[in-house]
Amino acid sequence: MKFRDKTILVTGASRGIGAALAKAFAAEGGLVIVNYRRSEAAAQAVVEACRAAGGQALAIAADVTVPEEVAAMVAVIGEEAGRIDAVVNNAFAPYVFDPDDRARFWETPWSAYQAQVDGALKATYHVCQAVLPLMRQRGRGAIVNMASDLVARPSIAYHDYTTAKAALIGFSRNLATELGPLGIRVNCVAPGLVYPTDASRGTREAVKDMLIAQTPLGRIATPEDVAGPVLFLASDWSGFVTGQTLHVDGGLVMS
Amino acid sequence: MTEFAGHLPGLSTEEVEWRVLDFAAWGESVQVSVPVLSEAQSLALAARVRENARAYLKTRSVAQIVATLDKAVARLLDRDDPWRRKAEALLPIVTGYDAETVRLGLSGYLRTFRAPQLQRFLAEDFANPAVLDAFQPAMKGGFTRAHGPELLLHVWAGNVPGLPLWSLISGLLVKAGTVGKVASAEPLLAGWFARVLGEIDPRMGECLAIVWWKGGDADSEQVWLDQADTVVAFGGNAALTAIRDRAPVTARFLAHGHKIGFGLVSAAALDTRRAGPLARLVAHDVMRYEQQGCYAPQMLFVERGGKISPRDFAEQVSRELAGFARRHPRRALSVAEAAGVASWRNAEEMRAFDGEGRVVLGDAADPWSVVLVEEAEPLAPSGLNRTLKIVAVDRLDDVIPLIAPFRAFLQSAAVAATPEELFRIAALLGEAGVTRICAFGRMTAPEAGWHNDGRFNLLDLVTITEIEQSAELAAEGFADYVD
Structure with missing residues (x-):
């Protein structure tokens, strides 16, 4: 029960990796804030699953790219829990990974970059700003930002998505430097292709086979595979780790 | 493990009654036997220290005393020295401070007692430290000499290792017969220092004693207060008041109370x-x-x-x-x-x-x-x-x-x-x-020669004997070479 009496905010937790993370934190006894934007029913299902797993959970709707909504969400957390021990910035702008029909660079408008930067970086920025006072007062906290192994190895050039994730890694390193002296750690988890999620549902078998062929551990990641590394970086097991990017892709990227 | 605290020249371990203090920290424990002296033993020890200081310490030059103290401090700074090893092993258990704090703190303190620092310490209080050895010409005319106490009693408090050394060394620099009463919270280091001194210069080792009585034991304290001509005491205001009220009015009483x-x-x-x-x-x-x-x-x-x-x-x-x-x-x-x-x-x-x-x-x-x-x-x-x-x-x-x-x-x-x-x-x-x-970072490490509580640590201990110019001139009148 590594997260008993701890409060963890997971953004974009109504489905996919976020939902798996919420359940994993709950199984370790944590109070999980299940943030979602629109999928209320799905979020409630995650809350139920968290309670069944032995933890506590609370669903809060907020568009994390909107500062006011983030502030309102964190205010509720402050009232309900009085603390935030860990934040997982998992939400990201909708994106379709389609290697067969991806936009090449000369087909990618700046607005596509902007959308991804807003989804990955702006959202994380607002959430970090909002939770910081609660973490600073207690002189501790862990922030885990979800990046992608595509930054280290763009097997397929998803320009806008991967560039935004690269920015997120740079953002996280700077934040780690700034917040380390205040006792707050910032790390990234960079999964490879995770299947199944809504975003990867359409990925063709041929693509998966290509990745599997190059992956030492010989398969594609599941949402549950991501949970262990995230929980590690959110817990004091990684108390002396900050500014790192942990690749969770079966060894496809080694750095 | 049992360790004997104190330093009792002239008394054998068998003659003395011991009380055991138990200490435990960091998963280890140690028993420290502290001496419980009878009144007769205390009186005899006081007389012995006073006499040994008169016969030996007061005949040594300040420079010789500095050299001996320097050797003792060097021993305790040497991490391979058995006394130092003992201090590093036992003081964390006795005081509860972590081993690194004890090691760094000890070295930090002891460094301020090497010969150059001791000379600075002397120079801070005496324009001419030779005034402790012999009459020196005074600016106003005549001659001046400084005498330390015959029997200086230190009553230490607290558990910061090494802190008693400040006043202990101050007393020795002015050639005082010295008795130190250690605190139950850290009864060891002062005694070890005395024994190291005794190993280096056995006669000097007999000019000081390190004793113990239970804090607040007015009877034991009174015996010592009656013997001392100068008392340096540390502690809270209540404890200091109690000591001051029982010290003879003729004794000089120097108190260092709690500070913030x-x-x-x-x-x-x-x-x-x-x-x-x-x-x-x-x-x-x-x-x-x-x-x-x-x-x-x-x-x-x-x-x-x-x-x-x-x-x-x-x-x-x-x-x-x-x-x-x-x-x-x-x-x-x-x-x-x-x-x-x-x-x-x-x-x-x-x-x-x-x-x-x-x-x-x-x-x-x-x-x-x-x-x-x-x-x-x-x-x-x-x-x-x-x-x-x-x-x-x-x-x-x-x-x-x-x-x-x-x-x-x-x-x-x-x-x-x-x-x-x-x-x-x-x-x-x-x-x-x-x-x-x-500066910040130096608050717990006062520099060599600092003036504790704004006082002159050495000057406060001594009494000045002045040969006024009149006596000098009058003596000239009785010289056999007088015209």
Whole structure:
């Protein structure tokens, strides 16, 4: 029960990796804030699953790219829990990974970059700003930002998505430097292709086979595979780790 | 493991009754046997020390005494020396301080007692230290000589290892027959130092004794008070009053009471580059010896207007204390100490609930505690054991009225400011009663030759004998070469 009496905010937790993370934190006894934007029913299902797993959970709707909504969400957390021990910035702008029909660079408008930067970086920025006072007062906290192994190895050039994730890694390193002296750690988890999620549902078998062929551990990641590394970086097991990017892709990227 | 405390020249272990004090920390334990002397034994020991000092110590030159002390200090600085090894092994168990704190602290203290530092110590108080050896010509005419006490009694308190050495060495430098009463909280180091001295110079070793009686045992204390012509005592005001009231009126009584150290941080020191290292130094002073020394900071006044706000700085100090909690873990607290820390923190938390402008940082379970207060608040003791209150002020000068009412408790203040600010604020601090102004990071390590509580540590111990010019001139009249 590594997260008993701890409060963890997971953004974009109504489905996919976020939902798996919420359940994993709950199984370790944590109070999980299940943030979602629109999928209320799905979020409630995650809350139920968290309670069944032995933890506590609370669903809060907020568009994390909107500062006011983030502030309102964190205010509720402050009232309900009085603390935030860990934040997982998992939400990201909708994106379709389609290697067969991806936009090449000369087909990618700046607005596509902007959308991804807003989804990955702006959202994380607002959430970090909002939770910081609660973490600073207690002189501790862990922030885990979800990046992608595509930054280290763009097997397929998803320009806008991967560039935004690269920015997120740079953002996280700077934040780690700034917040380390205040006792707050910032790390990234960079999964490879995770299947199944809504975003990867359409990925063709041929693509998966290509990745599997190059992956030492010989398969594609599941949402549950991501949970262990995230929980590690959110817990004091990684108390002396900050500014790192942990690749969770079966060894496809080694750095 | 049993260790015998004290140093009793002329008395064998078998003749003396011993009481066992049990100590345990860091998963180890040690029994320390402290001597319980009968009145007759105490009287005989006092006479012996007094006589040995008269016959030997007072015939030695200050330079010879410095050389012997230097050798003893060198032994204790040598990490391969058996005494040093014993100190590093046992003092963490006895005092509860972590091994690294003991090791670094011991070396830090002892370094201030090497020969050059001892010479500086002498020079601070005596324009011509030879005045301790023989009559020296005086500026006003005539001749002057300084005599140390025949029997100087030290009554030590607390558990900071090495602290008794300050006064012990002061007494030896002025050639006093010396008896030191160790505190039950750290009964060992002074005795070891005496025995090392005895190994280097056996006759010098017989000029001092290290004894023990239970704190508050008025009968045992009285025996010694009656023998001493000078008494140097450390402790709380109640204990000091009790000793003073029983000391003979003819004895010189020098008291060092409890003090409350504090620090001032100018806005000039608070930019994003320099605030971090400064926070670490502040935390260091709070951590070292768990604020048990008189010079430890218990409160910090931080000026607004810097790039780093007092609140930001408080968070950084709190964080640095978190780092030190790993590197130098806090010693296990007694029930009373833990209750003291908890009640201090609880009271601050209650006040934080009541009003704005007060933040208690960290968790209740943390082995440190930092409170930030946005409104001016007068100097007050913290809960000790790594608890610190940080008070935000608009101007450094605003601090003076906050500390001035507590003159009797003022001693050390650390200042981080520009040179102009340092000298201006130092003048005001001095007027208010502060006697020592140092840098952060140095609060628990006074420099060689410092004036403890603003007093002349050596000069206060001696009595001056003057040959007035009239006597000198009159003697000329009786010389056989007189015309």
